[in-house]
Amino acid sequence: MIPSARGSRASYATEPGASRGRLVREDESRTRSPYQRDRDRIIHSGAFRRLKHKTQVFVYHEGDYYRTRLTHSLEVAQIARSLSRFLGLDEDIAEALALAHDLGHTPFGHAGEDALSECMEGYGGFDHNAQTLRIVTRLEQRYADFDGLNLTWETLEGVVKHNGPVLAKGENIDSLPRAFREYPGLEGLEIDTYAGLEAQLAALSDDIAYNNHDIDDGLRAGLFTVDDLMALPLVGDMFRSVFDAYPGLEPRRLRHEAIRRLISHMVEDVLAETSRRLAEVRPETADDVRRAGRTMASFSEEMQAHDRALKAFLFERMYRHFQVNRMMSKAKRVMRELFELFVSEPDLLPDEWQRQTDGPRSQRTAETVCDYVAGMTDRFAIEEHRRLFQTDPIFR
Template sequence: MAEIPVNRDAALQRGTSLAGADASGYAIGFGGGERAPYAVHPADSRGRLFPEPPSATRTPFQRDRDRIVHSAAFRRLKHKTQVFLAHDESDHYRTRLTHTIEVSQIARAFARAFRLDEDLTEAVALVHDFGHTPFGHAGERALDAKMRGFGGFDHNAQALRVVTALEQRYAEFDGLNLAWETLEGLVKHNGPLAGPHATCPEVPRPVLDFDRLYPLDLDRFASLEAQAAAISDDIAYNTHDMDDALRAGMIEVDDLRGLALAGDILREVEGLYPNLERSRLIHEVMRRHITRMVEDVIATTLANIAELRPGHADAVRGAGQTMVAFSPAMRAMEAETKRFLFARVYRTDRLMEMSRKAEAIVADLFNRYVAEPREMRNEWSEAMDLAAPEKRARRVADYLAGMTDSYAIAEHRRLFDATPDLR
């Protein structure tokens, strides 16, 4: 591959994307070129829990991406809440599905910039929200409270259950039988779950159960592909939750002026386009918001790669740190944005009241299904009368977690005299 020298510092000063520069400051180009040595290479995959013959036309990670997109769990994301309820006042707000697609787009850009395996990166991005309940984090809180005596409920662990057990479409196995690297990315995209670098106080029980069957190296970092998907999630929801809140009238454009990142971008756009109408102004700010964060991650990650010089994907896993990262300055601005969104959007009276009502719906349904499992539809109620309490609770949690917002509301209306109005 031809290498063209590029000045990284000058590129940053111009605001030019560094997506085409490698760690040594040489252009690597675009167009699906050769993978970097530290990328995950399909030929080196650790395989699948249930061995399958290789495809004549697709890599293991292309097959995983395709299985994820064609799954029922992926389709259900269309009617699951991101922040604003999917059936709320406008169809313009993000759902879990549109958020997932946006995360995937950003992640694939990182994969192209760092010469990673684009299909694996995309697969991890597309599957990362499979375990989310109806009504977003409100539903997760309600289920976790109900499952406290039975191993709890965690949406990442639930995503693992979806792709290893609950999707039942294939003749020879339950789940999607994804490659080891895709499962690793799903479970550890936010960092190790065990050991000195653990990112959570306790490994969720469903993850431990599966790890005993098919070890995922829970004490090690995930691949750069998974790390790229994880930081893309942060970039997408920070920006798009702000965008949705502006369009919902929960915050105003002037509220952004006090933020280091969004405020600077707002002043830049106003200087370039005085008197721009509100909707265009918001879009110009939001698209630049993504761009600045993406370019910061690219520059920072290239510097990390240059410093650590991982020679292969396993060296990334043993690096002892996350390599796809924000710079310290951007990390501070991103944290400020999160604090702003919690104070002005997520914890507002409006959303908190809707969350309380949503939690009540999920709690009511859980209690009814545990007491009367035959109220669950289709095969879900089979053999439930004899199930041990923990197995019964987990099966009910699986059933509830798979529901869309609209189906959960419809079920509550079927089973109860009064259902909270979430609008």
């Protein structure tokens, strides 16, 4: 059982009134808290809009009903808000972090990231979490007074550390991805500690959302069947409970009802385990959460085992399905060929990007090409590749 929802603010919530501020000082808004303002800046960013046509698992043209990075981010935000509200935390920063967590992803999902990581070997590498930081501190160029979005310290901290401390014991900043190393304020984000509780919950919300919605998309695509899921712990139980309660229910409703129950079960598990850990550690402030030495937000051990089993199933039956592999193989070729062409012939880049280069195959040119290609949508990358590599005169 989980405790009843709290009606008051927890002392360890990330408080907007106690924010450490922004890198470039701004007057506070009369109508929004600092974290509401961060959320709104993320929503209005170009990188957020481009998530509409970035792959979650299926490339955009394979169907309108499959998740994209944008719809996935919205689903993560809904779960993160619900968890934060129950625990008396700041919903707005939880939502902002959920909406921002995938901004740094390349086109074509993890296949695109793998290809770009290979291309950037020798140039400092590529990491989508580090690229998110680069986007919100540098690449978004919308405001008169600064590059990036000038987000609060707490939101930047959550972007960087939502998966835990960036630096493990014995590591130094030189071991981090290039985009992290190049941010001058990185060490000021206390990268050897955990993030606030809202950021931890946003990371768990990501797990809950993509696990369950990949079940939905995989079933819809015919990559596996409900019968294949029945042997899985917890997942099979949820589907059996729906079969028992609604004999003969049509497949679409069956799928939705079982997944809805599975999400609810995972959410309740997070609330119960997180409440248990909070009661054990008894943090008084958000800084106590950061310095607790372990995550406060977590699945229970039993749910962690279920989560591993589900991930293993999805990896084998969905992410490595031959149909997905074929599309991802094409996507990797598109990414590699675009990168190699632009880094060898930077004068093919649009003018505003070309001005940031300094000759073929230089470090600066590779970084510029990486930013350009990583920011593409699936659709734009396919069209750009067609324009540059297709010799038929119809493609111009």
